[in-house]
Amino acid sequence: MEPISENKSPAIACHNLRTPYQSTLKRPILNGIDLKINHGEFVALLGLNGAGKSTLLRSLVGLVPVSQGEIQICGTTVQPKLVDEVRKNVGFLVQGGGLVDQLSCLDNVLCGCLGELNTWQSLWGFPKRDRRVAMQLLQKMGLQEQIYQKARQLSGGQRQRVAIARTLIQSPHILLADEPTTGLDVSGINQVMTSLQEMNRKGLTVVVVLHDLALAAQYAQRAIVLQEGQVWYDGDCQNMDSQFAKLQKLSLVPSVNAA
Numbered sequence: 517m518e519p520i521s522e523n524k525s526p527a528i529a530c531h532n533l534r535t536p537y538q539s540t541l542k543r544p545i546l547n548g549i550d551l552k553i554n555h556g557e558f559v560a561l562l563g564l565n566g567a568g569k570s571t572l573l574r575s576l577v578g579l580v581p582v583s584q585g586e587i588q589i590c591g592t593t594v595q596p597k598l599v600d601e602v603r604k605n606v607g608f609l610v611q612g613g614g615l616v617d618q619l620s621c622l623d624n625v626l627c628g629c630l631g632e633l634n635t636w637q638s639l640w641g642f643p644k645r646d647r648r649v650a651m652q653l654l655q656k657m658g659l660q661e662q663i664y665q666k667a668r669q670l671s672g673g674q675r676q677r678v679a680i681a682r683t684l685i686q687s688p689h690i691l692l693a694d695e696p697t698t699g700l701d702v703s704g705i706n707q708v709m710t711s712l713q714e715m716n717r718k719g720l721t722v723v724v725v726l727h728d729l730a731l732a733a734q735y736a737q738r739a740i741v742l743q744e745g746q747v748w749y750d751g752d753c754q755n756m757d758s759q760f761a762k763l764q765k766l767s768l769v770p771s772v773n774a775a
C-alpha cells in the first residue's frame with residue numbers, strides 16, 4: 517500500500533453522488549453529494565434522523581448501489597471490481613460494533629482479518645504475526661486486561677474499543693465510524709472518542725457519525741451536515757447549535773427539491 521504522505525489524492529472524494537430513486541422518499545436517499553476529505557482529517561458527519569449519514573458511509577465502501585456520480589477512496593474509484601482494493605484502505609465501524617459475544621476480545625479483533633486468510637491459514641488458525649498485532653491494538657485501546665475476556669463480559673465503552681481495534685487490524689488509512697457512542701455513558705463516550713482522537717493524531721483519517729453537537733465540537737476539526745441527502749453545511753464545528761436550529765426550522769417546511 518502506498519504510504520499516505522506519497523498519496524496525493526484526497527482520502528475521500530465524492531462527486532455528484534446519487535443513489536437510486538426511492539419512491540417512499542420521492543427522491544434518492546443521497547441526492548447529489550459533493551465532498552472532499554483530506555488525509556489526516558477528523559470529520560464529524562452530522563444531520564437529523566434520516567438525512568442519509570449511514571447510507572453515505574455505506575456507499576463509500578460499496579455497500580450501497582450508486583446510480584450517478586463517482587466516489588474515490590485514496591484515488592481509487594469505488595466500483596465492483598475494485599471494491600476489495602478500496603476496502604483495504606477503509607475500516608468500517610458499524611452501529612453497535614457488531615462483536616461476537618461468545619468470542620474473546622482477541623478473537624474478535626482477529627475477525628477483522630478473516631477475509632485475508634488463505635486456505636492453509638483458515639485450517640491452522642491465525643498467523644502469530646496477526647495475533648501479536650491484535651494484542652498490540654488491544655493494548656493501545658487500554659484493554660490489556662481484557663484480551664482473553666469474552667466480549668459479552670465487557671462494558672459498552674470497552675466493546676466499542678474492541679470494535680475499533682478490529683477495524684484497525686488491517687492498517688486502514690481511513691476509519692468510518694457510524695454512531696460509535698450511541699448508548700454509552702459519559703465515561704464510555706470519552707474512552708471511544710479519545711481512542712479515535714489518538715488514532716487520528718497518528719495519521720488515521722476519521723469520519724464519525726454523531727448526534728451530539730458538543731462532542732463534534734470537542735473532537736472534530738470539521739463538520740459535514742447532511743440534509744435530505746445533500747451536503748447542507750461543510751465547515752468548522754463552531755456554532756453548530758444555531759446551524760441545527762436553522763436546520764430544524766427548515767425540516768418543518770415541506771421540501772421543494774424532492775425529485
Ligand SMILES: Nc1ncnc2c1ncn2[C@@H]1O[C@H](COP(=O)(O)OP(=O)(O)OP(=O)(O)O)[C@@H](O)[C@H]1O
Binds near residue numbers: 545567
Ligand atoms: N435499504 C433501504 N431501503 C429503503 N430506504 C432506506 C434504506 N436505507 C435507508 N433508507 C432510508 O433512507 C433515509 C436515510 O437513511 P440513513 O440510515 O442513511 O439516515 P441517517 O442519517 O443515518 O439516519 P439516523 O440518524 O436516523 O441513523 C431514511 O429515510 C431511511 O428510511
